[in-house]
Amino acid sequence: MSETIKTDVLIIGAGPVGLFAVFELGLLDIKAHLVDILDKVGGQCAELYPEKPIYDIPGIPLITGHGLTDALMQQIKPFHPTFHLNEMVTALEKTGEPGFRLRTDAGKTFEAKCVVIAAGGGSFQPKRPPIQGIEPYEDKSVFYAVRKMDAFRGKQLLIVGGGDSALDWTLNLQPIAKRLTLVHRRDEFRGAPDSVNKMRALVAAGGMDLKIGQVTTLEGSDGQLAACSIKGNDGNVARIEVDAMLPFFGLTMKLGPVADWGIKMDDELIPVDTAAFETNIPGLFAVGDINTYPGKLKLILSGFHEAALMAQKAHRYVYPEKKLVFQYTTSSTSLQKKLGVA
Amino acid sequence: MPKITYIEHDGTRHTVDAELGSTVMETALRNDVASIVAECGGGCTCATCLVHVDDAWSAIVGPPSSEEEEMLDSAFEVKPTSRLSCQIKVTDALDGLIVYTPAYQGR
Numbered sequence: 001m002s003e004t005i006k007t008d009v010l011i012i013g014a015g016p017v018g019l020f021a022v023f024e025l026g027l028l029d030i031k032a033h034l035v036d037i038l039d040k041v042g043g044q045c046a047e048l049y050p051e052k053p054i055y056d057i058p059g060i061p062l063i064t065g066h067g068l069t070d071a072l073m074q075q076i077k078p079f080h081p082t083f084h085l086n087e088m089v090t091a092l093e094k095t096g097e098p099g100f101r102l103r104t105d106a107g108k109t110f111e112a113k114c115v116v117i118a119a120g121g122g123s124f125q126p127k128r129p130p131i132q133g134i135e136p137y138e139d140k141s142v143f144y145a146v147r148k149m150d151a152f153r154g155k156q157l158l159i160v161g162g163g164d165s166a167l168d169w170t171l172n173l174q175p176i177a178k179r180l181t182l183v184h185r186r187d188e189f190r191g192a193p194d195s196v197n198k199m200r201a202l203v204a205a206g207g208m209d210l211k212i213g214q215v216t217t218l219e220g221s222d223g224q225l226a227a228c229s230i231k232g233n234d235g236n237v238a239r240i241e242v243d244a245m246l247p248f249f250g251l252t253m254k255l256g257p258v259a260d261w262g263i264k265m266d267d268e269l270i271p272v273d274t275a276a277f278e279t280n281i282p283g284l285f286a287v288g289d290i291n292t293y294p295g296k297l298k299l300i301l302s303g304f305h306e307a308a309l310m311a312q313k314a315h316r317y318v319y320p321e322k323k324l325v326f327q328y329t330t331s332s333t334s335l336q337k338k339l340g341v342a
Numbered sequence: 343m344p345k346i347t348y349i350e351h352d353g354t355r356h357t358v359d360a361e362l363g364s365t366v367m368e369t370a371l372r373n374d375v376a377s378i379v380a381e382c383g384g385g386c387t388c389a390t391c392l393v394h395v396d397d398a399w400s401a402i403v404g405p406p407s408s409e410e411e412e413m414l415d416s417a418f419e420v421k422p423t424s425r426l427s428c429q430i431k432v433t434d435a436l437d438g439l440i441v442y443t444p445a446y447q448g449r
Contacts, residue, residue, distance in 0.1 A: 048387045121381060127448040130418050162415040185420055190412040214419070250416035252390065252449040253381055 003108060007033045007082075008318045010102055010112040012089050012258075015043020017288030017303030018118035019072040024311035026079030027335055030318050033112075035084045035104055037123040037256075042069030044120055047251065058301055068300075078340045084108065088123055092261040098283020098317050114314045117263075117270060117279075117286040118303070121253035129160070129247050131215055140223030142245045146173070154178050156241055158228055160215055161248030167191035169246060171198055174208050181209040181240060183230055211238065215245070258290075266292055276313035277306045283317050285310045344437035348375045348393075351445035360432040366441060367391040367428035377443035384428040386410055389417040390447040391427040396440035403430055403439070419444060 009025055011018045014036035022032050040046050045054075045065030053062050063071070087104040092115065095101045102110045126144035128134065134142060146152070146169055157177045159170050162184040168191075174180045182199065189196045203210045213232035220226040228242045255268050263270055264280040269292035272279055277287050287310055288303035296302070315324050329335045336342030343359040346369055350356075358373040360366070370378035370391070379390035386409055395403045400423040406414060410429045414420050427441065 044382070048382045049385045052385050052387070127416065127418075130446040185415065186411075188411075190415060249418070249448065250389070252388070254449060 004111060005033060005082075005108060006111045007031055008112065009033075009114045009116055009314060010035065010089075010100070010110050011116045011118055012036075013043060013118035013120055013288070013290075014038075014041040014083060014085070015118060015120050015288065016045055016068055016072055016300050017120075017307055018043070018116070019069070019076055020304050021116055021118055021287060021307040021310065022076040022079055022081045023072075024308045025314060026076065026081075027329070027338060028311050028315045028318075028324065029338070030311065030314055031081075032079070032116075033082045033084065033110065035087050035089050035110075037086070037088045037125070039086045041073065041083060041085070042066070045069050047124055054300070056299065056301060078338060088256065090257050092284075094262075094281065098281075100283070113318050114283045114285065116307075116310060116314075117258065117284070117290055118288045118307075119256075119258060120289040122258070122268075122290070123254055123256040124251040125254045125256070126247075127249040127252045129215065129249060131218055133218060136223050137218060137220065137225055137245070141220065141225040141243065142218075142247070144247065146246065149173065149176065152177055152244060155243040157181070158183060158215070158240070158242045158245040159248070160184070160245065162186070162189045162191065163248060163250070164191040164195065165248040166246075167195040167199055169248070170208070171195060171202075174202055178243075179209070181211060181242075183211045183213060183215055185212070185214055185233070187212050209240075215247075218245075272306075275309065277310045278313060283314075285314065344432055344434060344439070346432070346436065347438075347440045348373075348378075349440065349442050350375070350377050351443065360436070362432055362434070364432050365428050366393065366430040366432065366436075366439070367426070369432060370427060370443075375443060377445070377447065378427060379447040379449060380428060381449070386413055386426060386429055389413045389415075389426060390449065392417045392420070392447060393425055393427045393430075393441035393443055394421050395423045395425055396442065397423060399436075399439050399441075402435060416448070418446060418448060 008030045009032045011034045014034045050066040087106045090105050091103040100112050100115050153176045157180045160183045170182050202208045213230050216231045217229040225242050230238050270286035272286050272291045274293050287306040289298045333342050346360045347357045360369040367380050381390045382388035
């Protein structure tokens with residue numbers, strides 16, 4: 001189960017800056033693997049604003065988050081990066097000068113000469129509803145994701161939310177649940193119209209319940225839910241028996257395990273030097289929104305610049321014996337060969 | 343300049359000058375109203391700048407757009423007067439606006 005993957009550089013975060021780091025490293029013959037907690041590349045560009053316009057990418061008057069992600073993926077294709085999506089780096093230890101061993105929550109182990117933290121605002125994690133005393137139930141009878149559907153067979157389920165996650169799991173779990181109740185704050189759903197229609201048909205046929213309001217209290221013991229109270233928008237409170245609850249309120253960014261790796265932090269940001277964007281640990285770099293230095297701006301374009309300078313320093317660690325000669329992609333045949341255009 | 347008052351969950355009041363054309367979210371960040379997170383920076387995509395508009399001001403501020411209404415599904419303890427502050431533009435008509443900020447923005 002535990003495979004060890006050796007790489008020159010491990011990049012934590014596959015947002016725009018992490019992706020562009022692959023390009024800058026690749027031009028210097030440095031191979032990279034990327035780990036991202038999302039199930040897709042692009043980071044905030046993909047998760048928060050795929051269809052929103054970005055106006056400040058140099059030379060590109062207008063591009064969407066999705067468009068920029070696609071363009072970067074095309075740009076780094078010659079360097080064949082390996083992606084490990086849906087995974088979070090949970091542990092990092094120093095093994096050399098420099099050298100690092102990292103582990104993910106999927107059980108993978110990486111050995112890398114250098115590590116680049118390009119984690120933006122942190123890891124995207126599910127929003128936790130502010131229901132008093134919810135913590136003891138989490139991962140026991142309150143779940144923010146479905147790993148095995150069968151775990152919910154024959155259970156009384158409460159699903160909360162109005163988007164595609166809430167609707168998809170409602171439709172998938174309704175046939176195997178003993179009873180399923182969907183709770184949403186309003187009687188309109190932003191999920192796919194087809195899913196909404198299917199859900200409404202199930203409600204009309206008596207196959208499930210729909211309640212408009214919010215969950216206010218939880219009852220149970222030892223992490224096992226027994227019942228929930230739902231306050232309707234009319235002010236009435238209904239109490240229903242529940243074995244498991246699945247809240248779907250979207251994602252939020254949390255710093256996550258980075259804070260435990262012995263890196264000097266400054267209020268959830270990583271201070272770096274502005275020559276190589278290196279942290280207090282040699283060979284461990286931080287680029288993009290997660291770093292801080294005098295004058296820092298959280299702009300994609302700044303992250304691109306940081307990635308370029310980081311790569312120069314990383315080259316010294318990965319190829320200590322080689323002298324780096326600065327070259328331009330416009331004129332260097334060697335660089336153009338790497339890009340597959342010469 | 344219009345004045346906006348933010349009243350945080352613990353009762354802390356911030357009465358600040360707001361620039362015309364900026365948003366109620368941006369004004370909060372400029373003035374260190376800590377309970378406005380604004381994770382996405384004003385894109386109406388994260389629902390971490392929720393405010394409850396004072397009842398007397400709710401009609402003047404107006405209702406959310408359908409895009410914003412959808413995003414409010416990802417916020418908590420949403421009330422009929424709730425708005426995402428990044429979607430409220432500061433105008434002269436909002437001079438004296440009072441908004442309440444929640445204890446929890448989802449993070």
